[in-house]
Amino acid sequence: MAKKQLYYEDVEVGSEVTPLAKVATTQMLVKWAGASGDFNPLHYEDSFAQAMMVGTPIVHGALKRAWLGHLMTDWIGEEGVLKKLSCQYRGMDYPRKMATMYTPHDGETWWCKGKVTDKRVEAGEHIVECEIWVENGKGEKTTPGKATVVLPSKKRRG
């Protein structure tokens, strides 16, 4: 989104990755299933979710992983490069139900967050390592992960 570019010199160990809010809804899960090709009934069928012992349909882990991708690409900007992204699906998340065609019921908001754990220059690349996670409405990290990015430097490299 043609916004200000983040540079290697702008971040330090401990710097915060700009948080990103997300609201999982049953509608979003339907869209995700269609767009990603994951048609596991665990994410839309009550009786199946119950049989799998998760209660009711849960948010796709891969959707939360995609949120973390969004978190990172927004933060690093167009000149930044995402090299690695990983996460673990530790906790179940349950989508908000829809109240109207376009709006969900009140409820939980998830936050994608992160912080810088290391920065270094390696083979001319300005590398930044981050710890990232998706946090549920109770502040629990249901989806912890890591990301490695390369940022542009304000010092022109040779």
Added chain:
Amino acid sequence: MTEGSMITDKISSLIGQLSEPIILKVEAGAITRYADAIGDLNPLYRDVEYARNSRYGEIICPPGFFGWPIKGGGVEMTMSKVVGAVAEAGLWRILDGGVEFEFYIPVRAGDTLTTYGQLIDAREKVGRSGRMLFLIIEQKYLNQNGDLVAVSRATLICS
């Protein structure tokens, strides 16, 4: 499934075997739908003119999207042999434990990718809810030039 190893002979025999190739077509419309599903309005995923003027020169995929399978089946087909062997071992609950991606080359609209799935590790662990089988499935994605664009390693937790 209480006695003996969860890693049956059938499961161990699948370690290292490549799945049939899956061909994926990367289309601009599919990229936009994927970005819409995440709620990511980045113009690189939807605005052709914007993308052409960017460093990428074309609409690109959000990280982790590799287009739509046109040959060789979808995600669930990739590892049907593994899933079958897991079911035969008496394990019926399979959960997605997590994933790691390494990205090498941006995936652009118009690309045709080939991917192979491979079970690379099977390990038994004891967790909060008892014994579990952890499977690591690796997928390498190659583009139409034969260049490696990305690798993913997914963890499946079976119990």
